[in-house]
Amino acid sequence: MKLHAHNLGWTTRGKTIVDDVTLDILPGETFGLVGPNGSGKSTLLRLLTGLLPRPAGRVHLEGVPLESMSRRDIAQRIAFVEQMADTSEALRVRDAVELGRTPWLSALTPLGPEDRRIVTEALEATGLAHMAGHSWSTLSGGERQRVHIARALAQRPRLLVLDEPTNHLDIHHQLSLLRLVSMLSVTVVMALHDLNQAMGCDRVGVMENGRLIACGPPAEVLTPARIAAIFRVHVTPLRDPDDNATLFRFHCLEDHS
Numbered sequence: 001m002k003l004h005a006h007n008l009g010w011t012t013r014g015k016t017i018v019d020d021v022t023l024d025i026l027p028g029e030t031f032g033l034v035g036p037n038g039s040g041k042s043t044l045l046r047l048l049t050g051l052l053p054r055p056a057g058r059v060h061l062e063g064v065p066l067e068s069m070s071r072r073d074i075a076q077r078i079a080f081v082e083q084m085a086d087t088s089e090a091l092r093v094r095d096a097v098e099l100g101r102t103p104w105l106s107a108l109t110p111l112g113p114e115d116r117r118i119v120t121e122a123l124e125a126t127g128l129a130h131m132a133g134h135s136w137s138t139l140s141g142g143e144r145q146r147v148h149i150a151r152a153l154a155q156r157p158r159l160l161v162l163d164e165p166t167n168h169l170d171i172h173h174q175l176s177l178l179r180l181v182s183m184l185s186v187t188v189v190m191a192l193h194d195l196n197q198a199m200g201c202d203r204v205g206v207m208e209n210g211r212l213i214a215c216g217p218p219a220e221v222l223t224p225a226r227i228a229a230i231f232r233v234h235v236t237p238l239r240d241p242d243d244n245a246t247l248f249r250f251h252c253l254e255d256h257s
């Protein structure tokens with residue numbers, strides 16, 4: 001799904017949080033958003049999904065202005081997993097994932113066999129099938145994160161927006177999630193803190209002080225000089241002899257002064 005953001009911005013209480021961002025997300029790509037704490041990544045993701053009031057600029061989904069679409073129309077196209085998302089304590093895992101079908105249901109079309117199949121698939125894809133009956137209140141942070149991802153998958157979106165999706169996950173589940181995301185035939189936009197993980201995206205955008213200051217293929221955007229300037233760390237690029245991929249090792253700038 002193609003998304004076009006034009007001169008997008010958001011100001012609250014006199015403070016500009018996102019400033020004049022113009023960005024095209026291309027159909028089928030995995031787009032990584034990186035930047036220091038407080039640089040505006042989450043706010044930009046919320047603007048792209050139409051969740052913030054009175055934004056500056058415009059977002060178009062497949063050429064249609066986001067503001068002309070109902071929440072249900074948007075939810076049939078975009079699934080958003082926010083940072084520290086929560087759900088009702090009383091739910092079981094399967095119930096929480098079934099919530100992903102809500103945009104497709106109505107009083108006349110309640111949850112049917114096809115919806116249940118999609119929910120089962122989402123539970124399997126996120127390694128949660130064996131926990132379907134567990135109560136939300138008993139889950140660990142990483143398990144909850146996977147439930148949110150499963151709910152988003154069950155929504156069958158064309159654009160999946162993830163805010164730090166590998167947060168809380170152990171290394172096995174981080175890699176499984178990134179592999180799953182790269183295999184999905186949907187467009188993905190995700191905020192990431194791990195720059196090595198961002199190197200696996202098709203394109204990367206870098207936020208600094210609310211502005212999108214660079215955007216393009218990871219190897220062109222995440223250069224040691226730019227990483228040093230934005231994140232205030234020294235970077236040593238290393239080569240993985242297995243597949244020749246570039247990996248970063250980070251050091252405090254002070255260690256190199």
Ligand SMILES: Nc1ncnc2c1ncn2[C@@H]1O[C@H](COP(=O)(O)OP(=O)(O)OP(=O)(O)O)[C@@H](O)[C@H]1O
Nearest residue numbers: 012013017035036037038039040041042043044207
């Ligand atoms: N509703 C709000 N009201 C006031 N300030 C806000 C609001 N939302 C965000 N901010 C501020 O805007 C800045 C950007 O926040 P945002 O959460 O978008 O950054 P981020 O890049 O996602 O950060 P992190 O990496 O720490 O998650 C922060 O300084 C934050 O305190």
